[in-house]
Amino acid sequence: MNDAISPSRYQLAEIGALLAEPARAAMLLTLIDGTARPAGELARAAGVGAATGSAHLKRLLEGGLLAVHEQGRHRYYRLANDDVAALLEALALPRTRPTLPTPAGGDRALRIARTCYSHLAGRLGVGLCDAMLARGFLLAASDGLRLQRTGADALIDAGLAEAPVHALLPLSGRGCLDWTERRLHLGGPLGVSLAHALLEAGWLRRRTGSRALQPSDDGLRRFAQLGVRLDGDG
Structure with missing residues (x-):
């Protein structure tokens, strides 16, 4: 799964930390359908304010789980690739x-x-x-x-x-x-x-x-x- 998801224990620990925050997890799950959405919509889906939502999105971008598309003054966020979607689905696998x-x-x-x-x-x-x-x-x-x-x-x-x-x-x-x-x-x-x-x-x-x-x-x-x-x- 690209460089963002590698066997390195330190990178795996970072991914775990990113997913452990419920607001960030909610943002990722909102995007699992392959859509691209603006920050405000993702913040509402996560139940957080605009500033907090922006901070979460910044961390997810830096962690390689999200990508962003800029169109004029607008920014639309999506999952980085389908490997991230597969990871989210696998983690949701029930026992x-x-x-x-x-x-x-x-x-x-x-x-x-x-x-x-x-x-x-x-x-x-x-x-x-x-x-x-x-x-x-x-x-x-x-x-x-x-x-x-x-x-x-x-x-x-x-x-x-x-x-x-x-x-x-x-x-x-x-x-x-x-x-x-x-x-x-x-x-x-x-x-x-x-x-x-x-x-x-x-x-x-x-x-x-x-x-x-x-x-x-x-x-x-x-x-x-x-x-x-x-x-x-x-």
Whole structure:
């Protein structure tokens, strides 16, 4: 994970100190969906004032967990990379498999499908990764997971447009540990671009005010064509 996350015990201790502050942890979790947000919004999410929020953001930038984009006089903060998102998801991994909340609960929606730094996570993300690996659509290469031509053809046959699918072929991905399912979903540049293609095609829809994703009825049929089903709650 770049220089910010290395095996050095001193750097690990610094990361632990950064995450141990609840306000900083809240800011990071607000950005785990891959968005970029202004300081004021992050301060409100953390429940702190503007000055305190700025101090926390400065520490997170110096610690390599955040990056900032300047647009005119405005500054927008985001996670430094998807390795940071993977770290946050892994640290949220429960000691035991979580009990599924009631159907009306927002946690259930997050468990079914959500964004993790803009790639598809949750039961749907894990199921898609499993199915594509089992069918040889994804194969491990020296630089990570690669979409194979057979996988590209399968995505096109399932209804994705050729142009965005062909754009996936040069990209590499990697397995990202899913905190609710305790298995891997597809992360990295390939995972981000695939999730974007699924959203653009309408297989998935964003939920307002949440990183949970809603699979459409048409999307569920197309996922099933790829070997991915969401039968039952287990």
